[in-house]
Amino acid sequence: MACFLVPAAEAIVTTAAEKIIAKKENENTEVRTKFSDKLKWLNNMLWGGSALLAFEHLWHGELVAWFPFLTNAVASEARAEMLHEMATAGSAMAVLVTGVWACAVAISFSLEKRTAKTEEEA
Numbered sequence: 147m148a149c150f151l152v153p154a155a156e157a158i159v160t161t162a163a164e165k166i167i168a169k170k171e172n173e174n175t176e177v178r179t180k181f182s183d184k185l186k187w188l189n190n191m192l193w194g195g196s197a198l199l200a201f202e203h204l205w206h207g208e209l210v211a212w213f214p215f216l217t218n219a220v221a222s223e224a225r226a227e228m229l230h231e232m233a234t235a236g237s238a239m240a241v242l243v244t245g246v247w248a249c250a251v252a253i254s255f256s257l258e259k260r261t262a263k264t265e266e267e268a
Contacts, residue, residue, distance in 0.1 A: 152239065154193075164189055168182035192243055
């Protein structure tokens with residue numbers, strides 16, 4: 147129905163944050179991968195997942211080219227079901243993708259720290 151809107155909304159926020167952070171980051175940083183680059187990983191995951199889900203909903207006829215664009219936004223009973231799906235499935239997807247990204251960032255940080263340590267020893 148409209149579960150893809152939740153990760154898409156998060157993607158809008160993180161894309162704006164990435165642009166702001168990238169402007170503030172210094173080019174001469176000791177960190178191998180900048181945080182804005184890591185935030186871009188999250189953006190790519192969110193935008194890609196949202197686009198894929200939107201296509202799937204379009205394929206099943208749940209999205210239309212005329213207002214209100216979502217077929218379940220017309221009737222109030224279906225609207226309640228759509229909002230429930232957004233709150234449950236959409237939020238769960240956004241949290242899961244963000245969690246996977248956080249694990250990737252933690253692994254990246256660990257590898258960068260290990261590399262820096264071996265470079266110091268050499």
